[in-house]
Amino acid sequence: MPPRRSTARPQRLTVVLAQWCPHCVPLSTKHARTLARRLAVPLRILDIDRAGDSRTADRMVRAFGDASPDYLIPQVFLEWSDGRVEHLLTGFSEQVARTARAWKDLLGSDWLQGITEGQVR
């Protein structure tokens, strides 16, 4: 059965990160920009070390992401027009190369292709 079409649309891409994290900058900021462009949504960066951002970042991770006392970064979320927040990616705790591969796979995924074609995901 082909996926049905949805009225909900992607609204915003959010990345929770830190400037000192090699999985985050520049790797994830670069790929997140590409993903946001493909989804035609604005990109929001939440820096866990910036006072204004950290509370929002913690709240997003606790509510929708991979929460731990000292949680992993980066964490990537897609907000939808119907209010849903979809957790997309958490950085790998191993090497930066593994997180890079995850970004590459995400950008080449059926999931992304389905969204850009307007199917429910």
Add this chain to the structure above:
Amino acid sequence: MKGRGAVPLALARALRPPPGKCYHHCGRLVRATSIASPLPGRWQVYACPSGVVSVTSYVEWTRRDPSAAARAFLARRTIPATAVRARDLRLATRHGPELGRPVEQILRAAERRPMRVVYWRLYPFKARDGTERRLFVCLRRRHTGPVFFPASPTDGRARCPVCAAGRKRRARSQRPAA
């Protein structure tokens, strides 16, 4: 496989990282070793030939958070058990699209049940005497399982507390009775 939560090999392979080095210690290649546990998922310990642990991971194919169960298992295998702290355990959910198309299709067919990974990474720390401590693992066969213990990076596996206790026991039993 061990029932619900078990991770098929094809999925476990998708999570495998490329070969890495033992950073800030010996620079040699880190080897992945599987360890057995009563939990349904899969454990991997990434350690250098001297036994210095880079990271230990536990993956389960489940929607629930397996952190508490993973922590309890690690605490049973670590001396002292207090070295396993909640803040050193980090959770990651793997949904499929970030793992390549074959795995994405498997997870989608399984009602999008994700894999959840718990990483245990104990960063080097200073002991009370100011000397550096790192997490080691001893995987000798005489153990019923792995033994994790913090030690000085120059000590190596010789200081495994379980092996040391066994040596003392053997020495006592070989001593002639007075």
